[in-house]
Amino acid sequence: MSEGEAMAPVGSQLSTAQVEGTSSSSNEDISPTQLRMNSLVQQLTDCEAAARKTDVPEEAVELISRVVDAASAILEYRASLPAAEAQTIMPDDKVRRCCQIVCDAANEVDKLGLSTITKLDKKTKKAAGMVDKLYSYSQADRQELLILNVENHHTAAIKWWEKKAWRSERQRSACAATASLSSGTPVMREAERCALRLRAGSVLSVRIWLVRERIGLARAKIELRASRFEPDLKELLVGRNGVVQLMASAVQEALRALSLAKGIMDDGKALNAHDCAVVEKIMERLSDFGLALHEVHTKLSHTYPDAGLPLKLFERIVDDAWITAHDAMHLLNLQSPPSAIMAPQAQAGAAMPARAGAAIPVDTAGTAAVSEGTTARRKGKSKHKSAARAGTSAAGQPSTPVAANAGTVPAAKVLARSDQVASTQVRPQEVAASSSGAGSTIGGAALSMEVLTERLKRLDELLQFDLAGQQSVVSQVRQMKPEEAGKVVDDVAQYLRAQAIEMQTCLAGLQGRNVRLLLTSTQLPKVHERTDQLKGLLNMVLGQANALNEGKAGITTDCMKTYAFPAQKYLEHLCNADELMPPEAPVALRGEPGKLFEMKLQPKMLVNGAM
Incomplete structure (x- = not known):
């Protein structure tokens, strides 16, 4: 399809007047909602007009991308309206036409940009080969120049894949908007569901290649x-x-698995059991990889903070790995019967399929910005049918089982993950057997969004814990009576231990793959950061509690040294603990020669070094 073919039908089939649905000649008679929609349609018209005027491929890519953005904005705005008003402002046939504009324009940009990524890939491989040759000659200055050249090629490729991922997500969102419409013939609606599955598979494929390119830069x-x-x-x-x-x-495992699941990029029909098993393995492998790399990143950032390592890039790879795992789960969700896939409006949410994001394990910290266009995905589903019927999705819909309606699994090989992070292959029958056990679920036991919301709320509450206030209480203990000081220290230490247990429980509740499949991508960075903050606070609370337990004797002794009314028992305790300086020579009391004497007893320094 040429650029003209992609853009030509737009002005004639999606004019402002058609979208308004009114013949009023004055804006005073038009509702604010209609005015807003008219403005969005006018922006689309302007973008289309600009895209038709250029013959320069580089300019065309940018201008047609704006068409994708403008048409997507129309769908998003319609989805934000109440159902009745949305139907009045923009009927279903216009929604379908707008979806076609998004998909056609994005396809045109992909065609124009295909040569770019091909050239970048060749340049990267060539530059890397030259660096290897130079190592044998120890030409350090030329090595560094070529290394930077390789990195620049990878960076350019990453930007290309990021933009392609953005367009693919816009296409998927547009198809989700049409697949949720109630109108249309059965044949039409089935075609729309196929289109949505095809676009979801495309998003997964593109994101895997984006992860590959980021890893290439890191390597x-x-x-x-x-x-x-x-x-x-x-x-x-x-x-x-x-x-x-x-x-x-x-x-390598993710790409190999993607090549095995032929149905993902085929015709959009529901995947067979073999392809579903492969997609599930992709999801699990990327999720596990994200966790493993995060742990390595944490170790490197603490142990080698100044070694010049690409720590920020590691964070982006971790985030992309989890997002791609979500995309795999979303694709699996779409393989279910039509009635279980979509619900009008509830699924559309900003013209995008609602997504369950990846939950962050207890060790998860350090995130990177999620790329533009990342949309909400649905909650992960249970593989067990009874669990699927009982569970609820993030959008309030039933969780649905993976479809196995395309016959038996072929006698091919399915990718599996070994403990040594090396790729192995198992027969699909083994995968099917391992994934269909009674009560088994993807990522563990089912977890409702309501429960997770309460855990996140508790996470925020625990982050407000006033550790400084408890430290202030302890600092005032040294002015108390020794017996009271010991009791206060015990109380504070016990309180800190109780808080630590709550923090540990909260963190444990945010651990596991089943949780990672509930959070949206927009929540990921925030939950990463808050979880890491709570871990840091937990360490401080435990440290303070341990310090109080170990330092209780010293605090009590300090109170005996500074108490304004010393008693015999305090002096005996200090003497037995060797906390008194050698006494000075006795001095006769004035006026009582030879009868009464006084001796000055000076305690040793306090724990903090004060006298």
Whole structure:
């Protein structure tokens, strides 16, 4: 399809007057909603007109991308309206036409940009090969120049894949808007569901390639400079079980699995059991990889903060891995019977399929910005039918089982993950057997969105814990009577331990793959950050509680040293604890020669060093 073919029907089939649905000549008779829709349609018309005027491919890519954005904005605005008003402002046939505009324009941009990514890939491979040759000649200055060249090629490729992912998500969102419409013939609605499944598969494929490109950049930054790292760090990065191997294995397995699931990019029909099993493995593998790389990132950032490592890039890879796992789950959700896939309006949410995001395990911190266009996905479903009927999705819909309506699993191989992060293959019958056990669910036991919401609320409450206030109480203890001071220290320590238990319970409740499948991508960075904050606060609370337990004797002793009314028992305690300075020589009391004497007893320094 040429650019003109993609853009030509728009002005004639989606004019402002048709969308308004009114013959009023004055804006005073038009509702604010209609005015807003008219404005959006006019923006689309302007974008289309600009796109027709250029013959320069680079300019065309940018201008047609704006058409995608403008048409998507119309669908999003319609989806935000009440059902009756949305139907009045923009009937279903116009929604379908707007969806076609989004898909056609995005396809046109993809065609125009295909040569760009092909050239970038060739340049990257060529530059990397030249760097390898230069190593044997030790030409450090040229090595660094070529290394930067390789990194620049990877960076350009990442930007290309990010934009393609954005367009693919817009296409999927547009198809979700039409698939949720109640009008149309059965044949038409089935075609729309096929289109949605096809676009969802495309999003998954593009995001896997985006992860691959980010990993390529990270490997270039590490491998091409590996000789400069100290031995321990070098082993951690490029050793047999190092970071590079972890990343390479993960992306290779995901791409190999993607190639095995032929139905994903075929015709949009519901996947058979074999392809569903492969997609599920992609989801699990990327989720596990994200967690493993996050743990490595945390270790590197604490142990080698100044080693010049691509820590921010690691964060982006972790985030992309989880987002891609969500996309895999969303694709699986779409394989269910039509009645269980869509519900009018509830599924549309901003013209996008509602998504369940990845929950963050207890160790998860350090996130990167989610790329533009990342949309909400639905909650993960249970593989067990009874659990599927009982569960509820993030949008309040039933969780649905993976479809196995396309016959038996072929005698091909299905990718599986080994404990050594090396790819292995098992027969699909084994995958089917392992995934269909009674009561088994994807990522563990089912978890409702309501329960997770309460856990996140509790997370916020625990982050407000006033540790400084408890420390202030302890600081005032030294002015108390020794017996009272000991009791206060015990009370504070017990309170801190109780808070620590609540924090640990909260963090444990946010752990596991079943939780990772509930949070939206917009929640990911926030929950990552808050979970990490709570972990840090937990460490401080436990540290303070342990310090009080260990320092209680010292605090009580300090109170005996500073108490304004010393008693015999306090002096005896200080003497037995060797907390008194050697007494000074006795001095006769004035006026009582030879009868009464006084001796000055000076306690040793306080725990904080004060006298």
